[in-house]
């Protein structure tokens with residue numbers, strides 16, 4: 205670098221806040237800080253919106269919707285519709301999906317401009333800490349920026365298991381580049397992503413096998429709800445291999461893939477093997493050591509309840525921390541923090557209890573609050589009252605299909621306070637949000653009974669539970 209370019213590069217840009225990462229948490233933080241009048245720089249080397257918009261929630265939900273339309277089309281003929289269309293043409297659908305995502309990018313760009321946020325299309329590295337807080341951040345091109353506040357929101361990336369042949373397998377990022385359903389596919393894992401992508405692919409015409417290390421799907425979710433989902437998946441044609449840790453991946457003579465499990469069993473051949481085996485935080489090359497930001501054993505940035513790191517003036521939110529790895533959590537945490545730092549709000553912390561979440565399986569699975577097991581551990585067996593209903597939703601009954609819904613309510617104490625709601629079935633994804641508000645407000649079973657049902661819906665089953 206010549207002397208003159210070096211001095212230009214060292215002319216430090218002064219901001220009130222530097223945001224590292226333009227995903228869910230970073231963008232939400234930048235916008236909220238700017239609303240409060242802060243001068244903000246946002247560094248994002250890739251597409252705006254991060255994981256959620258580009259290789260997560262948004263394209264995943266688009267594929268889920270396509271699969272749901274496919275399911276309806278499958279039912280149409282049985283119901284008497286004639287000339288129902290056939291299989292999905294992926295390239296056509298992908299064009300719609302990517303247009304939708306492109307519109308989100310454009311909307312972010314317009315909003316960044318309108319808010320006066322400086323967007324640097326660059327990776328960031330923390331260079332030095334300032335005594336008064338925050339510090340200096342360096343861009344790819346050597347440009348240095350300074351601010352008394354820095355927000356790290358660099359998210360995470362998919363992990364492959366450490367086994368021979370692992371690079372032969374795909375991860376969820378790769379899935380979003382596929383242009384057709386692989387004929388035969390193995391999905392390794394039993395968590396959110398494994399369950400969601402298995403459902404989509406089976407519905408769109410693949411033969412799906414799930415290779416699950418544990419003894420059940422969706423560890424940590426209510427066991428009976430996860431059990432019913434496993435049954436629904438088997439009915440839909442998914443082959444479930446439980447207690448099946450994978451040991452190696454190899455290519456066959458015909459260029460397909462075979463999986464060896466830890467017990468020596470062989471699975472396949474498959475056209476694709478997709479690892480959905482968890483994610484790790486993006487902290488490599490970030491310069492955390494240089495500024496004294498501590499990480500935990502899993503590599504996540506350590507933060508306190510107010511999202512402060514061990515370095516003064518440096519904060520972190522979202523998947524780079526060990527909190528709940530969901531988009532609305534990253535957004536809410538970033539907004540609360542910025543309202544505290546720049547808007548005078550007293551409390552920067554986010555209440556992360558009773559966060560509702562949906563697994564976009566087929567049918568969808570929604571959950572909020574305690575599972576039955578958690579409630580028994582916390583409140584004792586005698587205090588816990590469980591109400592459940594299993595039923596066939598109307599459309600499923602009309603086509604005489606096998607898919608069943610299962611709703612489960614967990615209450616505690618004499619007053620039957622609602623502490624958990626677990627829904628598997630049609631529209632669970634849309635039903636849950638309102639009930640999550642009610643649960644957060646501390647409603648009782650009697651409050652549900654005092655509410656008149658909406659008939660005929662799946663949702664009414666919740667207020668009718670006895």
Ligand SMILES: Cc1cc2nc3c(=O)[nH]c(=O)nc-3n(C[C@H](O)[C@H](O)[C@H](O)COP(=O)(O)OP(=O)(O)OC[C@H]3O[C@@H](n4cnc5c(N)ncnc54)[C@H](O)[C@@H]3O)c2cc1C
Pocket residue numbers: 224225226227228229230247248249250251253254255256257259260261262264326327328329357358359360376397486489490521522523524529530531532534564
């Ligand atoms: C397949 C999939 C499906 C999902 N579905 C859902 C869902 O339905 N609902 C839900 O709530 N959540 C879902 N999630 C989780 C959700 O996507 C994440 O919780 C969320 O994106 C986290 O936001 P974040 O801001 O922490 O990180 P990200 O959104 O990952 O953003 C981080 C950004 O930081 C950038 N970055 C990294 N390093 C640097 C650096 N050194 N300098 C500058 N920038 C950097 C990255 O390029 C990235 O754009 C899903 C995730 C996946 C993988």
Ligand SMILES: NC(=O)c1ccc[n+]([C@@H]2O[C@H](COP(=O)([O-])OP(=O)(O)OC[C@H]3O[C@@H](n4cnc5c(N)ncnc54)[C@H](O)[C@@H]3O)[C@@H](O)[C@H]2O)c1
Pocket residue numbers: 365366392393394395396397398400416417418422423449450480481482483528529530561562563564
């Ligand atoms: N609908 C949603 O809101 C949604 C969707 C997708 C992802 N997410 C978020 O993203 C996070 C990451 O999703 P994910 O599915 O990657 O993680 P996850 O933690 O939900 O599931 C990981 C799965 O991989 C298994 N696993 C781990 N290592 C393994 C190994 N070596 N061999 C075999 N199996 C192994 C685990 O047992 C588990 O079943 C989720 O925890 C969630 O917070 C949310």
